[in-house]
Amino acid sequence: MTTVARTRGLTKRYGSFTALDSVDVSFTEHRIYGLLGRNGAGKTTLMQLLTGQLFASEGEIEVFGRTPVEHSDVLRRLCFIAESQRYPEDFKPSHVFKIAPSFFEHWDAEFAERLIADFRLPLNRRIKKLSRGQLSAVGVIVGLASRAPVTFFDEPYLGLDAVARHLFYDRLLEDYAEHPRTIVLSTHLIDEVANLLEHVVLIDEGRIILDQDAEELRGSATTVAGPSAAVEQFVDGREVMARDRIGGLASATIDGRLTAPERAEAARLGLELAPVSLQQLVVHLTGGALAAEQQKEAAA
Numbered sequence: 001m002t003t004v005a006r007t008r009g010l011t012k013r014y015g016s017f018t019a020l021d022s023v024d025v026s027f028t029e030h031r032i033y034g035l036l037g038r039n040g041a042g043k044t045t046l047m048q049l050l051t052g053q054l055f056a057s058e059g060e061i062e063v064f065g066r067t068p069v070e071h072s073d074v075l076r077r078l079c080f081i082a083e084s085q086r087y088p089e090d091f092k093p094s095h096v097f098k099i100a101p102s103f104f105e106h107w108d109a110e111f112a113e114r115l116i117a118d119f120r121l122p123l124n125r126r127i128k129k130l131s132r133g134q135l136s137a138v139g140v141i142v143g144l145a146s147r148a149p150v151t152f153f154d155e156p157y158l159g160l161d162a163v164a165r166h167l168f169y170d171r172l173l174e175d176y177a178e179h180p181r182t183i184v185l186s187t188h189l190i191d192e193v194a195n196l197l198e199h200v201v202l203i204d205e206g207r208i209i210l211d212q213d214a215e216e217l218r219g220s221a222t223t224v225a226g227p228s229a230a231v232e233q234f235v236d237g238r239e240v241m242a243r244d245r246i247g248g249l250a251s252a253t254i255d256g257r258l259t260a261p262e263r264a265e266a267a268r269l270g271l272e273l274a275p276v277s278l279q280q281l282v283v284h285l286t287g288g289a290l291a292a293e294q295q296k297e298a299a300a
């Protein structure tokens with residue numbers, strides 16, 4: 001698989017604060033990546049560095065084999081949709097879609113029109129008068145219709161309602177199937193996008209703590225659910241990553257795959273087994289003391 005972007009020892013400091021700490025990561029063509037992590041983890045910083053909007057303090061960045069800040073031809077193959085995109089005063093969505101083809105060589109105007117209708121976006125209203133969700137829709141449409149070989153969506157759907165968010169996921173998948181490209185999606189709505197992701201990169205306090213194929217990750221832990229006493233009996237002596245309890249029912253997530261005899265034992269105890277959710281994994285890996293505390297409370 002061809003690597004389209006990669007970093008080596010990438011570090012970004014703001015004064016004495018290190019926002020990204022010696023990050024080695026690569027993105028290959030034709031994959032959908034989830035860039036996950038808690039608030040302030042460094043996701044936006046990484047995307048800004050990869051798209052030439054920031055200078056690194058240390059380390060290397062290569063996008064299509066070159067340094068993005070110095071090569072405008074590289075930047076023309078990238079699209080970065082920021083959480084709160086700013087537009088010139090008095091701009092209307094119609095202006096954005098008119099100038100978009102000059103930024104993106106693969107811009108598909110027909111696709112953009114279909115999306116504008118799907119999202120019911122008022123084209124001739126000033127952007128500053130748009131609702132929060134409509135403003136996000138402008139970014140989502142630009143990101144999809146740009147068909148940029150590498151597209152970064154940084155929390156693109158602030159304010160988008162559930163219907164609009166699912167429209168985004170559906171259109172993204174449909175279009176990606178016909179026009180494969182590299183998509184990097186940063187989000188906190190992990191469960192919503194979990195099925196979309198092919199690869200997960202998890203950042204915590206400026207460091208990459210997980211960089212793994214999403215399918216492998218789904219099989220890496222199991223959630224056991226059923227009557228509390230049976231769940232506790234089954235997980236006794238194992239490492240429990242997450243626990244939940246409602247009344248007499250409980251669920252617990254345990255590390256690793258289960259063997260056939262273990263599955264049979266779970267069935268005998270009347271327990272249900274399900275693959276771990278990506279959100280549970282992320283909470284476990286980045287939750288630190290808080291998550292551990294919550295686990296203890298749930299087990300008590």
Ligand SMILES: Nc1ncnc2c1ncn2[C@@H]1O[C@H](COP(=O)(O)OP(=O)(O)OP(=O)(O)O)[C@@H](O)[C@H]1O
Nearest residue numbers: 014017018019037038039040041042043044045046
């Ligand atoms: N210009 C700046 N000056 C000082 N600190 C900064 C600056 N920009 C970002 N930071 C800090 O760098 C860290 C990483 O920020 P970043 O925006 O990359 O996080 P994020 O993972 O995108 O978070 P969120 O999920 O909340 O959007 C944060 O602690 C942030 O406060």
